[in-house]
Amino acid sequence: MSSIKPRVKVPKEVSIDEIVEIKTLIRHPMHSGRMKDADGRTIPRQIINFFSAKFNGKEVFQMDLEPSISTNPYIVFQYKAKESGKFDFEWIDDNGEKYSISKEMVVS
């Protein structure tokens, strides 16, 4: 599953107290466990069930995902910039596999 590479859009430079929008997208089939393949066999459930965002090591946002979330989960949220630092994003799927990416943000 090394082909899965998350994409995140974080503004590089922001002013203090600015509320910034963070957009995330990860390529994942999100098999709900209800779809059938061409031979009529049920594809077992395989979804990303957890997403978290940390800023300078502190948990700022979490999301629990269910099979009702679309293929290639797209998550947008906001964050109030107080200091420069690094975002750590992490996705965890049903197999316990983790996908992560980090982004720097400079506050001036």
Add this chain to the structure above:
Amino acid sequence: MKLKKLRKISRRNALLLIAGFTGTAIFPSISFAQSNQALNRINEITKGLGATESDIYLDLPEIAENGNQVKVSFEMDSPMTESDHIKTVYILADGNPSPNVAKFSFTPEMGSCSATTRIRLSKTQNVYLLAENNNGQFLMTNAKVKVTIGGCGG
């Protein structure tokens, strides 16, 4: 002999007909019970306390042509301070195989309580938003989405 046999079959047919009628009489009540699964879940989350209907900005298309990718976004009026902020937001659907869609956990650091994602809807249904603030109070709102092509496969 032959007549007797015929009568027997017709009696069986009559029984089948009765069974069919009772079947159709029972089915609407089953589907009615299922259509409330989101409200049941809300009851479960709030531990029977219920939630106050509130004016929350919940953005969903009125008609979704493809139930596989329905964009949902929400924004709540909250100061998002340590003493007054929204802690959790649940998205629930009453027509999907399972009522749970997503659960968002917010922190005061975020500065605003808003998020966007894309969800699957299997048919025309109501989507509920349930929010819990740090004092344990619940707020909710709902929106109806007409789905042209369902998005749950099968």
